[in-house]
Amino acid sequence: MKSKNILLVLLGLVCLALLCGVGYTVYQGKESQKEPAEEKDYQEEYLTYNGKKYKRNPDIYTVLFMGVDKEAQAEVGNQPGDAGQTDSLNLLVMNRETKEGKIIQISRDTVVDLDIYDTNNELLMTTEGQIALQYAFGDGKNRSCRLTGERVSELLGGIEVDSYIALSLDGIAAATDVIGGVTLTVPEDYTEIDPAFYAGAEVTLDGGMAEKYVRSRDVQSLDSNNQRMERQSQFMGALIQKMRNLSLEKEEYVSMYQEIEPYVTTNMTADELADLAEYKYAEDMLELPGEVTEKDGYAQFVVNAEEMKTILVKYFYKEV
Template sequence: MKKGKKLSDKKIIFWVLGIFCILLIGATVYTVLMSRKASEEVQGEAQDTQDQFVTYNGKKYEKNPDIRMILFLGIDKESTADLGGNPGTNGQSDSINLLVLNTKEKTGQFLQISRDTIVPIDVYDVQGEKILTEEGQLALQYAYGDGKEKSCRLTKEKVEELLYGISIPDYFALTIDGISAAADAVGGIPITVPKDYTYLHPAFQEGAKITLNGSLAEAYVRGRDTGELDSNVDRMERQSQVMQALLVQMKTEEVQESYASIYQKMQPYLVTNMSFERLESLAEYEISDEILTLPGEVQEEDGKAAFYPEEIKTREFILKLVYKEIES
């Protein structure tokens, strides 16, 4: 009996030692993994910090702290009251314009971004869970949100990725019928028609100086010749022109006196994360007549237009737009 008891005690000792070793090994592995994770997080933070500085072709650049971006979206589904449906049905960002502001110099310039730009589109289900990512036109990303803030955020993030990680803190989305309302609210938008667009409306003759009321403004920014592969290029130019002219019109004394009233009228048509005061401050900026575009080319894919930015030229373009060279 004693011998059997001693044998049982040995087994117990071995079991205890075994469990202790397993726990010791587990603790060691856990410590190593956590240390590695901490190290990776620190490296990630260091990388984020290093992004403030870029070295290119032997020259060092620093992000310009005076540059601020606002993403303007024109949505092709009428009125936000109709939005909020299933993912993929919430409209598309028909017009995508990035307003690049210099807060020190109080100047601004528009960068057109083609709706046909091919990017990885994140597709979501009805529960809001991402189910896959596939290449598609940038305009489609808006459709896979909620038709409101999430759609704007998803589109904004894709534009940030497209432009190599630049930060775009603000967005302003306006539905198509909102463009008409905006034109009427500011008393019309004066423009000079740059080309012959009489196929859109008889009033749009080349060189004509006209004031766009609501219905004319919508026809001017929405219409395109669907028979032409690159017809969106002309439409983008018109959309940027109207947005630019609208900001100029906002600087007039008559409009400035009724900002609050105009803002209230526009509420049913817009989605933005900007305060009224922030929007009002845009009247302080001088907006350049020159409209920027990304370098690249339009190709035909499955009967549709596909715009591909030229990588090296786009990198250099963003470097010049957002960074400033550090003198050695």
């Protein structure tokens, strides 16, 4: 029943690094990984919806949070990829004018056009497949993150992915243990995952239990990833709440983050990471609309483009 999948708890991890202003201390030196930003003319990016004209909102900034299973391999069109898979994708959408943030969940099964590369990074072909597989055809670090970000951008009709943060599989247990566990109430019966996960149980998850709670799913059920995403949302909320309740000295936060840093890949600078702490984040997470289908024995999540357009207009555009 169990499949190697992962919750992206990176918003919580960033809070760990940033509370009490420790972001710069931890992340100084990361700036060299940041690529020059491409100049864009937002005034030319228009969209018509329900008879009204909108333009891209230049105040929107996005960060793609990825949970990566480094051990998972992919094979697309007889081309193997061994850099891992992104089993959790969450896009943090921030409005720099209002200082508000929203998290949009993207199913790892979402159908996109994948770019398949050989070992020399030469493009071999583009073919349809699950978005989780794109990461496998990079370097397992920054290039894999950029490739995945490109697929997310295409999925969202050209919305830019400005930055990214990825957490590898082993980071789940480390993140949970370093803050002393995460307490939550199990919403329904998950005793097949762990006997302690019965409906209504209040459990304090240690690292090992947290990993099971957010990774496990019934691979025989096509919609099992949707159930897992619900648990992921719940766990992320509980983790962030735990962060807010912590009262530690600056040096303690630095020490905690140092335990997690080996599992993190990011192209964000110290100042950009510090900025994340200034936003007020909505507690509820938004899922892209669509339906689960089956192809060649695998689940595929097909996004409803028309319903997604409503989301794009609301969060990425403003009326002219």
